[in-house]
Amino acid sequence: MATTQITLGYPSGTKIFQETDLEGTAIAVASGAATVYQIEVDNALNTVASFVKLWNAASGSVTVGTTAPDWCLMVPASVKRSFSMVDGVAFGTALTAACVTTAGTAGTTNPTSSVIVKIVYA
16 A cells, blocks of 8 residues: 655646555545545456545544445446546545445445555645
């Protein structure tokens, strides 16, 4: 598991968050307000669907499997998907992410293999 944060020059203040093995533990993407513009999920190494869950909350206040996510993105087995939000999606408090094999609120099972997630936000 490796997390990378890169600040882009244009548009001003835009950043790329990358986690090479997002799992069922809540991880902070942004500790303050953030607007998400694109999410790329690489689930190519898994034989079952993976669900990337996003919360408008600080990572310390999220309990994966109990705290209802604000967004849940399903990526089928053995594929890579990109989700674009042209006008951006605002997370006013903070941005936290996790990845499990169950949709909805419940579920804490990690994907069997690595799921690479990139999030472009400002």
